[in-house]
Amino acid sequence: MTERSIFLVAGEISGDTHGAALMHALEAKGGWHFSGLGGPEMNQISGEVEDWLGEAAVLGLWEVLKKYSYFSRKMDETAESIGSQKPDGIVFIDYPGFNLRLAKRLRDSGYSGKLIYYISPQVWAWKKGRIKTMAALLDVMICIFPFEKELYEQSGLPTIFSGHPLVDSMEAVRDLSITRDDSLIALLPGSREREIATLFPPMLKAAKLLLVDHPSLRFATTGATAILTGKLREMTAEAGLTDQVRVGEASSYEIMQAAGVGVVASGTATLEAACLGLPYCLTYKVAWLTAVAARRVMSVDYLGIVNVLADREVVRELLQQEATGEGIHRELGRLLSDSEARHALQVELSEVVAMLGAGGADEGAANAVQSAFEPES
Numbered sequence: 001m002t003e004r005s006i007f008l009v010a011g012e013i014s015g016d017t018h019g020a021a022l023m024h025a026l027e028a029k030g031g032w033h034f035s036g037l038g039g040p041e042m043n044q045i046s047g048e049v050e051d052w053l054g055e056a057a058v059l060g061l062w063e064v065l066k067k068y069s070y071f072s073r074k075m076d077e078t079a080e081s082i083g084s085q086k087p088d089g090i091v092f093i094d095y096p097g098f099n100l101r102l103a104k105r106l107r108d109s110g111y112s113g114k115l116i117y118y119i120s121p122q123v124w125a126w127k128k129g130r131i132k133t134m135a136a137l138l139d140v141m142i143c144i145f146p147f148e149k150e151l152y153e154q155s156g157l158p159t160i161f162s163g164h165p166l167v168d169s170m171e172a173v174r175d176l177s178i179t180r181d182d183s184l185i186a187l188l189p190g191s192r193e194r195e196i197a198t199l200f201p202p203m204l205k206a207a208k209l210l211l212v213d214h215p216s217l218r219f220a221t222t223g224a225t226a227i228l229t230g231k232l233r234e235m236t237a238e239a240g241l242t243d244q245v246r247v248g249e250a251s252s253y254e255i256m257q258a259a260g261v262g263v264v265a266s267g268t269a270t271l272e273a274a275c276l277g278l279p280y281c282l283t284y285k286v287a288w289l290t291a292v293a294a295r296r297v298m299s300v301d302y303l304g305i306v307n308v309l310a311d312r313e314v315v316r317e318l319l320q321q322e323a324t325g326e327g328i329h330r331e332l333g334r335l336l337s338d339s340e341a342r343h344a345l346q347v348e349l350s351e352v353v354a355m356l357g358a359g360g361a362d363e364g365a366a367n368a369v370q371s372a373f374e375p376e377s
Contacts, residue, residue: 002031003031003032003033004032004033004088004089004373005033005034005035005085005087005088005089006026006032006033006034006035006036006088006369007035007036007082007085007087007089007090008022008023008035008036008038008042008090009036009038009078009090009093009099009102010037010038010094011052011053011056011094011098011099012053012056012094012095013053013191014267014268015038015094015095015119016039016040016041017039017165017169018093018094018118018119018165019041019042019049019091019093020038020042020045021165021169021362022093022365022369023042023046025363025365025366026369026370028366029366033046034048035081035085036049036091037050037074037078038051038053039051039053040053055067055070055074056074056098074098075098075101075105078102079102079105079109082106082111086113088113088373089113089114089116089139089369089372090102090103090111090113090114090115091116091118091369092116092117092118093118094120096121096122099117099121100121100133100137103115103117103134103137103138104137114140114372114373115137115138115139116139116140116141116142116368116372117138117141118162118365118369120144120145120148120152131151131155132155134155134157135156135157138157139372140158140159140160140368140369141157141159141160142159142162142368142369143159143160143162144161144164144165145161145164145305145309145356146161146356146357162361163356163357163358163361163364164271164356165361166271166275167275167353167356167361168359168362170253170276171359173251173253174276175253175257178257178258180257180258180259180260180277181259182336183214183216184217184218184220184258184260185207185217185219185220185259185260186219186220186255186256186261186262186263186264186273186278186280187200187203187204187219187221187262187263188221188252188255188256188264188265188269188273189203189221189232190269191223191224191228191267191269193228193231195265196228196232198285198323199265199283199285200221200232201235201239202283202323202325202327202328204239204241204245205239205328205329206263206325206326206327206328206329206332207239207245208239208241208325209325209329210333210336213333218244219241219244220245220247220250220255220259221245221247221255222247222248222251222255223248229247232248233248252272253272253276256272256278257276257277257278259278260279260336261278261279261280261332261335261336261342262278262280262281262332263281263282263283263318263328264281264283265283266282266283266304270282270304270305271306274315275353277349279335279345279346280315281315281316281317281318281332282303282304282316282317282318283318283319283323283327284323285320286320302317303319306352309352314348314349314352315349
C-alpha cells in the first residue's frame, strides 16, 4: 500500500480533539503519515504535529489583532513547511481565520495536492459570500451539521455529511450511574482564560443571588486545564463561595450529567450539554469592537448551535449586556422553579441532538478523506 502524507491544521482545543479522532480513524486503515499544527492530542499521535494551541487558541477580532505579527510569521512558516514537505494533501480543521488564508496562499503558490476541509467554518452564520471562494479553493468539504451539505453543494463544492463527532464522544462519557441533582447548578464559563475572566464573575454573582432564595443550593465548575481550574478556584475564593462552589472535583461531563440546571458559555460545550441532557442557558460576551463587527456580519438569528439547528430559541441566550449575574440568576431561577419547563427543555434538546446523526462520524470523516485521494470512477 502506498503511504500518503497529510498535513493537518487545527488551532483550538475542539479542533485538536476532532483532529486526533480523525487521525486515529485513518491510522486504523493504515498507510498514512501525519504532520502539521494542532494540539496535545494530535501531537501525541504524531510528534510531527506541532502543539501550538498556547498561541493559536484566541477568539475575537481584538484578540487576533493583538497577535497579528505572530500569526503572520506562523503563516509564512507553515506555507514554507508545506512547500518543503510536499504532502499529498492538507486537512484544515475548523479555525477559518487562519485556514482559509492558508488555503488561498497554497493555491496561489501552485500547490497541487488535495485541500480538504473538516468541520466546516460557520460561514453560513457570518460570511455566506465566502462559500464561492471556498468552492474555488477546496477539493472536499466534510461537514458535521446536516443543513451544511446542501448549502455547500449549491456552490459546486463536493460535500460529505459525516455526522457530528460529539454523538459518539458524548455516548462514550455518558454515565448511567449518575443521578441528576436538582440542587446542583453547573457553572461552565468556557475553555479559554479570557472566557473565564469575562464570564465566571457574573456566574458567581448569579450563584450569590440564587443562594439568597435557595440557601441549600450547591454549584460545580471545572477548567479545561489544571491552570484554568486553579484560576477558577482563586476566583471562587475571592467571591467568598469556596464552601458553595465545588471546583475541579468532577469533569465537565460529569457535572453536565449531575446538575439539575446550568449556565454554559457559548461554544462546543453547549452542544455537549445538549447531548448529555442538561437543562441550561447560554451566555457569552466579547470585546465591544468584536461585538460591533459581529452584528454587522451575522446572518443567523442565534449564537448557540442548538438554536441554529432548531431555528428558534430552544435555549435562552444571554449575550453582551444581558450576560450579567442578574440575567443568569433570572433564567436559572426560572428553570429551578419550573420542573415542567426543565423537562420540556430536555425533550427539545434531545430532538435537536437527533439531527446530528446516529454516530460513526470519525469513521465517516476518515472515509471521506481516503476517498478524496482515490481516482474518480
